[in-house]
Amino acid sequence: MKQPSLYTLPSTRYKRKATVFSLIAILTVGICIYLGFDPLMLFTEFHYVVDLAGNMLPPNFEMFRSNGHVWRAILETICMAFLGTIYGGSIAFVLAFLAASNTMPAWAIRQVVRFCLSLMRVIPSLVIILVFVVAIGLGPFAGMLTLVWTTIGTFGQLFTQIIENLEPAPSDAIYAIGASRVQVIRYSILPQIFPSFIANLLYSFDINMRAALAMGIFGGGGIGFELYMAMRVLRYKDALALICFTIVLITIMEKLSDHLRKKVLGAATLK
Amino acid sequence: MTGQTYPTYNLKRYRKWVLPVIALAIAVEGAALVCGADIRELNSGLIRSFIFLGQMFPPDWSAFPDLVSPAVDTIVIAVLGTFFGTIISLGFGLAAASNVAPRWLRRLTRGFIRIERALPEIVILLFLVAAFGLGPFGGVVSLTIGCIGMLGKLFADAIEEIDPVSIEAIEALGASKIQVIYYGVLQPVIPSIISFALFRFELNIRLSVVLGAVGAGGVGLELYRAFSLLDYNRGCSALIITLVLVFITERLSEYLRSKVRMEGALK
Numbered sequence: 001m002k003q004p005s006l007y008t009l010p011s012t013r014y015k016r017k018a019t020v021f022s023l024i025a026i027l028t029v030g031i032c033i034y035l036g037f038d039p040l041m042l043f044t045e046f047h048y049v050v051d052l053a054g055n056m057l058p059p060n061f062e063m064f065r066s067n068g069h070v071w072r073a074i075l076e077t078i079c080m081a082f083l084g085t086i087y088g089g090s091i092a093f094v095l096a097f098l099a100a101s102n103t104m105p106a107w108a109i110r111q112v113v114r115f116c117l118s119l120m121r122v123i124p125s126l127v128i129i130l131v132f133v134v135a136i137g138l139g140p141f142a143g144m145l146t147l148v149w150t151t152i153g154t155f156g157q158l159f160t161q162i163i164e165n166l167e168p169a170p171s172d173a174i175y176a177i178g179a180s181r182v183q184v185i186r187y188s189i190l191p192q193i194f195p196s197f198i199a200n201l202l203y204s205f206d207i208n209m210r211a212a213l214a215m216g217i218f219g220g221g222g223i224g225f226e227l228y229m230a231m232r233v234l235r236y237k238d239a240l241a242l243i244c245f246t247i248v249l250i251t252i253m254e255k256l257s258d259h260l261r262k263k264v265l266g267a268a269t270l271k
Numbered sequence: 272m273t274g275q276t277y278p279t280y281n282l283k284r285y286r287k288w289v290l291p292v293i294a295l296a297i298a299v300e301g302a303a304l305v306c307g308a309d310i311r312e313l314n315s316g317l318i319r320s321f322i323f324l325g326q327m328f329p330p331d332w333s334a335f336p337d338l339v340s341p342a343v344d345t346i347v348i349a350v351l352g353t354f355f356g357t358i359i360s361l362g363f364g365l366a367a368a369s370n371v372a373p374r375w376l377r378r379l380t381r382g383f384i385r386i387e388r389a390l391p392e393i394v395i396l397l398f399l400v401a402a403f404g405l406g407p408f409g410g411v412v413s414l415t416i417g418c419i420g421m422l423g424k425l426f427a428d429a430i431e432e433i434d435p436v437s438i439e440a441i442e443a444l445g446a447s448k449i450q451v452i453y454y455g456v457l458q459p460v461i462p463s464i465i466s467f468a469l470f471r472f473e474l475n476i477r478l479s480v481v482l483g484a485v486g487a488g489g490v491g492l493e494l495y496r497a498f499s500l501l502d503y504n505r506g507c508s509a510l511i512i513t514l515v516l517v518f519i520t521e522r523l524s525e526y527l528r529s530k531v532r533m534e535g536a537l538k
Binding site for chain 1: 298301303306308316319320354388389393398401402403480484491498521
């Protein structure tokens with residue numbers, strides 16, 4: 001192991017720091033020039049932002065009253081996130097048992113499931129939604145399937161880790177009194193991971209709410225689609241109203257899921 | 272499940288689950304109705320997506336040379352977004368930490384972070400594209416702003432966990448406010464800053480692909496364009512490049528994070 005820098009002379013330390021900082025600075029400037037990215041543009045061209053803000057203010061909250069299908073879009077977004085979480089979470093739950101080394105004895109099946117999970121995680125959601133939109137058509141169903149897919153990818157791996165990190169003692173004890181493998185899962189593993197499963201589902205609902213918004217822009221329907229359309233036809237006042245509503249909605253959902261999560265986990269620690 | 276003991280195995284113990292399960296089933300059914308989710312449509316849709324995936328093969332090998340520069344753009348957008356985002360989030364983290372910032376500033380910053388977290392990067396990009404036009408500029412800025420919501424909160428929490436004794440010790444030596452922040456607050460959290468930033472970089476690569484399709488350019492735009500023009504073989508090439516990019520950054524960030532964690536523990 002390398003000696004920590006505690007023992008080097010201050011002058012050497014400063015020289016090293018200076019080298020690292022100047023390298024980073026040169027690299028950043030180089031990249032900026034390569035990309036044609038000028039951070040100062042944000043300030044010199046700020047009048048565009050002011051123009052846009054002028055076009056957007058005040059937000060047109062009237063549209064929630066006059067335009068009925070906005071409410072449907074909101075409902076669609078929530079339902080997409082909900083179904084994505086429920087279906088994705090359930091499938092991930094089952095797959096996790098097949099991928100964890102302490103519940104699945106067959107090495108080959110474990111590796112196959114793990115490979116599928118990591119493949120699902122690596123494929124960007126953009127590709128998934130494009131494929132589903134072609135195969136199923138525009139609309140919330142395609143968005144929902146994408147959310148199911150991404151939820152399986154992320155939470156399958158998470159649940160696998162949770163199952164593998166469990167203490168082996170309770171399972172061993174139940175196994176020792178003659179329980180079958182399924183009974184071990186039912187009486188030792190399931191009660192242990194159930195609270196964290198619920199907590200993670202709530203968390204994933206939170207994530208899926210945001211993702212559902214992004215899905216809408218690529219044809220997944222829901223509030224994201226409405227927002228994209230409003231921006232495209234330059235109805236910025238409507239767009240800002242939608243944004244405000246979304247922020248409120250997501251914040252409320254986040255608070256709710258935080259609260260429930262604390263409750264679920266708190267109840268678990270009490271036991 | 273509960274602390275009660277059951278003398279014999281009894282199905283009655285499952286009775287408390289009946290109502291929640293029925294409620295859940297009704298909610299799922301209702302949501303499926305709203306989304307237009309249909310099992311038959313799913314079946315035919317899955318068959319169609321497999322046919323579609325079959326059409327994508329083989330990838331268009333001749334497309335790879337023109338896809339290199341978009342791929343570099345995607346990486347560069349993610350790198351710059353993470354870099355500027357980390358610096359800005361550090362400011363936000365300091366302003367939101369209870370042991371550094373005054374109360375009013377903390378409230379304000381935490382509120383801003385909360386609002387920012389509710390806004391997906393893609394929505395920010397829509398606004399930036401409306402203001403500045405298409406191009407990587409919007410991508411970098413939206414990733415930078417997107418960092419604030421996540422990193423700002425994580426940094427603030429990391430800073431709040433610093434042992435107050437070490438800050439007091441530095442204060443007692445007569446350090447100015449800036450010196451206290453530099454030596455007492457920033458130095459101990461540098462390992463966690465780096466590891467959070469690396470984690471965020473991993474996310475930013477994925478986001479940068481997605482943002483590309485909305486107007487930031489890069490490999491995401493190529494992907495989207497190839498799919499819209501029904502040029503699926505080219506889409507497959509772009510997909511392969513994306514997968515390689517995401518996979519490599521994931522591995523790299525994991526490796527670097529484990530290294531940072533080890534060195535952080537050593538010090």
